[in-house]
Amino acid sequence: MAKRSRTKSSASTAGSAPGEVGPRQPCPCGSGKRYKACHGAPGGGQVFVKRPFEGLASECDLVALRELVPAATVPLTLTEEYGGRTVKLCTLLPAAAPAMVRDSGEIWLGLQVQHGFGDPSRDLAAALIKALDSEAGVIGLTDPPGPGPRLQDVVVDGPLEVSVREGFEYWVEDMEESSELAAALEQAEGAAAPTARLTEVTAAYWTRMGAKEHLRWVMPEPEDTLLTALARLHVRGDDVIVPDARLVGMFRAHGLLAPVWDLPVGTGPEPLEEAAATFKEKLDAALADDSDLTPEERSARSGLANRQVTIR
Structure with missing residues (x-):
C-alpha cells in the first residue's frame, strides 16, 4: 500500500514538463490555492500570464512597484480612446482597493492588488475602465474581467515618473481629517520601509x-x-x-x-x-x-x- 501511494504521489508531479506547474503546486497567479484547484481546474480562470507587463517601456519599474516598493505614486496618461486624461497609479490604496474615484473626480489605480485572475495587466485595465464610468467611491473588481483590454492597450507607453513616498500621506492630501482615515493611515505607515x-x-x-x-x-x-x-x-x-x-x-x-x-x-x-x-x-x-x-x-x-x- 505504501509503495502504491508513493507511486501515485510521484505521478502527480512527474508528468509536468520542465517549467510547467504541477497540479499540487501553488498556483502562479498568487491566489494561495493549489494549481489544480485554481487556474488548473476546468473553468478555473484565464491562462496564467507569466510577464503581464511585457512590452511596456517601464516593465521593470512596474514589477518593482507592485512587489517591492511600499509607497509610491505615478501619473499615467490614458490613450485618446479612453479619454486622454491623467490618472494616478498608486502602489497601495486604502483597504487595498483596486481603484478609487476621488471627490475631485481624479481616478486612483491600486497596483498592489492580488486578484488571482491570471493577468494583473488585464485586471488593472478592467478596474481603470470601470472607474472611468463610476461616481466617487471605491471601485471593486470581484469577478474575473474576462477577455478585454490590458494596461498596454489603455495607457500611453513611456518611462514612468515615479515618486517614492515616505508613507501613505497621499491618501489624505485632498481630504478632510477623520478618525477613521487617521487609523487606517497609522496602520499602513508601519509597513512603509524607507x-x-x-x-x-x-x-x-x-x-x-x-x-x-x-x-x-x-x-x-x-x-x-x-x-x-x-x-x-x-x-x-x-x-x-x-x-x-x-x-x-x-x-x-x-x-x-x-x-x-x-x-x-x-x-x-x-x-x-x-x-x-x-x-x-x-x-x-x-x-x-x-x-x-x-x-x-x-x-x-x-x-x-x-x-x-x-x-x-
Whole structure:
C-alpha cells in the first residue's frame, strides 16, 4: 500500500514538463490555492500570464512597484480612446482597493492588488475602465474581467515618473481629517520601509528594513542569460556594488529577476548612484560575452540559481 501511494504521489508531479506547474503546486497567479484547484481546474480562470507587463517601456519599474516598493505614486496618461486624461497609479490604496474615484473626480489605480485572475495587466485595465464610468467611491473588481483590454492597450507607453513616498500621506492630501482615515493611515505607515529609487539606472531601489539596508534591482534580461552574466561577474569579484556589499540572492516576480544586495549599515542611496552605473557597464559586458563558462563560473551560476525566491 505504501509503495502504491508513493507511486501515485510521484505521478502527480512527474508528468509536468520542465517549467510547467504541477497540479499540487501553488498556483502562479498568487491566489494561495493549489494549481489544480485554481487556474488548473476546468473553468478555473484565464491562462496564467507569466510577464503581464511585457512590452511596456517601464516593465521593470512596474514589477518593482507592485512587489517591492511600499509607497509610491505615478501619473499615467490614458490613450485618446479612453479619454486622454491623467490618472494616478498608486502602489497601495486604502483597504487595498483596486481603484478609487476621488471627490475631485481624479481616478486612483491600486497596483498592489492580488486578484488571482491570471493577468494583473488585464485586471488593472478592467478596474481603470470601470472607474472611468463610476461616481466617487471605491471601485471593486470581484469577478474575473474576462477577455478585454490590458494596461498596454489603455495607457500611453513611456518611462514612468515615479515618486517614492515616505508613507501613505497621499491618501489624505485632498481630504478632510477623520478618525477613521487617521487609523487606517497609522496602520499602513508601519509597513512603509524607507525606500529610494536610484536615478542613474532603471528600476533599482534602495531600502532600509529594520537595521539592514538592501539594494533590489529588477532587470529585464531573460533569466538564463542574466544568471550566466552574474556568475561571470561573481567569479571576478565584480558583483560587489559598493565595498562590503554582498549579492545574497534574487527575487523572481512576474517573469523577471530582481537581484538583491545586502549593504553595509549606513550606506544610504546616494553612494549607490555612481556605483550602480559602473556595475551596469560591467553587467552589459558580461551579457555580451558568449564564451563557454569555466568550471568556477558554472559553480557560481548554480549557487545563484539556488538563491532565488519566487514572489509571483
